[in-house]
Amino acid sequence: MNNTSIFIQTVIGGVGIGSLYALIALGYSMVYRSMGLVNFAHGSIYMVGTYFGIMWYAGLVMGLHVPYPIAFVIGVLLNGAFGVLLERILRPLAKLDLMFMLLGTIGLGYVLDNLFVIIFGAEGFAVRSPLPSMPLVILGVRIQPQMLLVIGVSAILMVALQLFLARTKTGKAMRASAMDRDIASAMGVRVNRMNALTLAIGSGLAAAAGILAAPIVYVNPAMGAAVGLKGFAAAILGGLGSIPGAIAGGLIFGVLEAISAGYISSAYTRGIAFIVVVVVLMVKPSGIVGEITVEKV
Amino acid sequence: MIVVESLHTYYGNIHAVKGVSFEVKKGEITALVGANGAGKSTSIKTICGLLHPRQGRILLNGEPIQKLEADRIVRLGVGYVPEGRHVFPVLTVDENLDMGAYHRSDKAQIATDRERMYETFPRLRDRRKQLAGSLSGGEQQMLAIARALMSKPQLLLMDEPSLGLAPIVVRQVFEIISELNKGGLTILLTEQNARSALKIAHRGIVMETGKIRFADTAKNLRENPVVQQAYLGVG
Numbered sequence: 001m002n003n004t005s006i007f008i009q010t011v012i013g014g015v016g017i018g019s020l021y022a023l024i025a026l027g028y029s030m031v032y033r034s035m036g037l038v039n040f041a042h043g044s045i046y047m048v049g050t051y052f053g054i055m056w057y058a059g060l061v062m063g064l065h066v067p068y069p070i071a072f073v074i075g076v077l078l079n080g081a082f083g084v085l086l087e088r089i090l091r092p093l094a095k096l097d098l099m100f101m102l103l104g105t106i107g108l109g110y111v112l113d114n115l116f117v118i119i120f121g122a123e124g125f126a127v128r129s130p131l132p133s134m135p136l137v138i139l140g141v142r143i144q145p146q147m148l149l150v151i152g153v154s155a156i157l158m159v160a161l162q163l164f165l166a167r168t169k170t171g172k173a174m175r176a177s178a179m180d181r182d183i184a185s186a187m188g189v190r191v192n193r194m195n196a197l198t199l200a201i202g203s204g205l206a207a208a209a210g211i212l213a214a215p216i217v218y219v220n221p222a223m224g225a226a227v228g229l230k231g232f233a234a235a236i237l238g239g240l241g242s243i244p245g246a247i248a249g250g251l252i253f254g255v256l257e258a259i260s261a262g263y264i265s266s267a268y269t270r271g272i273a274f275i276v277v278v279v280v281l282m283v284k285p286s287g288i289v290g291e292i293t294v295e296k297v
Numbered sequence: 298m299i300v301v302e303s304l305h306t307y308y309g310n311i312h313a314v315k316g317v318s319f320e321v322k323k324g325e326i327t328a329l330v331g332a333n334g335a336g337k338s339t340s341i342k343t344i345c346g347l348l349h350p351r352q353g354r355i356l357l358n359g360e361p362i363q364k365l366e367a368d369r370i371v372r373l374g375v376g377y378v379p380e381g382r383h384v385f386p387v388l389t390v391d392e393n394l395d396m397g398a399y400h401r402s403d404k405a406q407i408a409t410d411r412e413r414m415y416e417t418f419p420r421l422r423d424r425r426k427q428l429a430g431s432l433s434g435g436e437q438q439m440l441a442i443a444r445a446l447m448s449k450p451q452l453l454l455m456d457e458p459s460l461g462l463a464p465i466v467v468r469q470v471f472e473i474i475s476e477l478n479k480g481g482l483t484i485l486l487t488e489q490n491a492r493s494a495l496k497i498a499h500r501g502i503v504m505e506t507g508k509i510r511f512a513d514t515a516k517n518l519r520e521n522p523v524v525q526q527a528y529l530g531v532g
Binding site (some may be wrong): 170172173176177179183184185186187188189190191194290 | 344346349366367368371372377379383385386387389392396397399400421444448
């Protein structure tokens with residue numbers, strides 16, 4: 001194998017992991033811009049969503065083994081419904097200071113993590129991929145089929161989200177209420193409903209990420225912590241509140257991680273990726289994609 | 298059309314409106330005038346449901362609406378043009394108008410109304426695909442008015458429609474307000490520019506530190522020596 005194909009393989013792996021970070025980062029950014037809330041329970045919501053889907057696939061519910069695509073859809077929908085409930089729980093926090101938001105959402109995360117330890121036990125389990133485990137070899141580049149699934153499904157979800165926000169009446173109302181909640185409500189938009197929908201979409205995307213990741217990672221109730229932190233870093237890197245920023249931030253973070261693991265040392269992966277985030281933010285504090293928030297008066 | 302009865306509203310901890318009562322008659326323009334901090338904007342925001350009164354009632358065609366949220370009140374036919382325009386900056390002009398019609402479901406009629414808005418405000422038609430944040434202040438004010446009209450209001454609330462606009466644009470805005478009223482729309486507006494407001498209004502209410510100082514026909518207020526001296530810069 002030559003150097004170029006190793007490099008391409010590394011980048012593809014990074015894009016795959018990065019797509020998962022992007023899906024998580026979207027949840028942070030969408031909720032931040034619509035509710036002004038930094039939701040530190042999001043990593044735990046990712047874990048919950050993973051269980052919501054994988055439990056049907058891996059035989060955790062009455063020994064059932066439903067097909068992976070069906071388990072995926074069930075998990076995304078269940079976590080979306082869970083997001084609607086979360087809006088009701090988080091609504092009072094959105095009006096408070098950052099300190100209370102931090103404590104409230106971190107606390108909620110702990111509650112969820114421990115609740116799942118009680119229900120499913122602290123021990124995790126491996127999940128087999130629905131696709132063959134033999135890597136595909138394309139022009140000398142070896143790719144895991146599950147990684148292609150991750151990239152493909154993530155891309156479809158991100159395009160669908162963009163189309164929904166740009167084209168549909170509800171999507172536009174979501175954007176309008178994120179820009180100015182008072183004025184949107186004076187236009188007849190039920191802002192709390194838009195926030196609930198935002199949390200539903202964010203949680204659904206997190207579930208999608210978790211169910212896609214399950215065959216490559218180890219499913220356990222503590223799995224949300226590291227991914228939640230990286231997704232948050234990705235959202236900040238892209239510019240918290242920006243949707244294209246969350247996607248770019250996630251992909252860049254994933255590729256950075258893969259390259260530093262492949263070429264420097266896998267022990268320092270996380271450190272290197274976070275150092276790059278810090279450096280970028282020192283140069284451009286608003287993140288890579290600064291949203292247009294300028295308002296002429 | 299709308300009756301406000303001994304309204305008390307707090308803006309945070311500030312008692313901004315202290316027992317205000319007035320009436321807006323159908324088909325008329327009523328102007329709330331007074332200095333900055335007199336409680337004009339707070340009164341308007343309380344009527345449209347963005348603020349809620351601690352005491353008092355607001356009756357729209359006899360029905361109390363003071364407990365309803367803003368998204369309900371717009372459905373009852375009360376349009377709102379906020380102070381400082383507040384167009385949605387990252388939506389296009391077209392999309393801003395569609396947001397104005399958010400609670401309506403008559404798609405074909407909405408499209409027709411939107412074209413009518415572009416006939417009334419031709420400058421907006423040229424910019425319909427542009428982001429509203431890129432418009433000039435005057436254009437944003439036209440858009441904010443058009444957006445409110447898209448909700449098909451029977452009563453239009455306008456908060457400081459001339460604030461921060463160039464003098465020639467201010468004149469245009471007041472002409473538009475008069476035209477809308479001649480078309481049958483009832484209007485309640487607040488203005489620091491009392492002189493221009495009382496020229497087009499039928500009735501005026503002068504507010505001072507949260508209370509009503511004078512309430513009369515606009516003509517009588519224009520001729521009232523105290524109002525002239527304090528608010529119209531005469532004498």
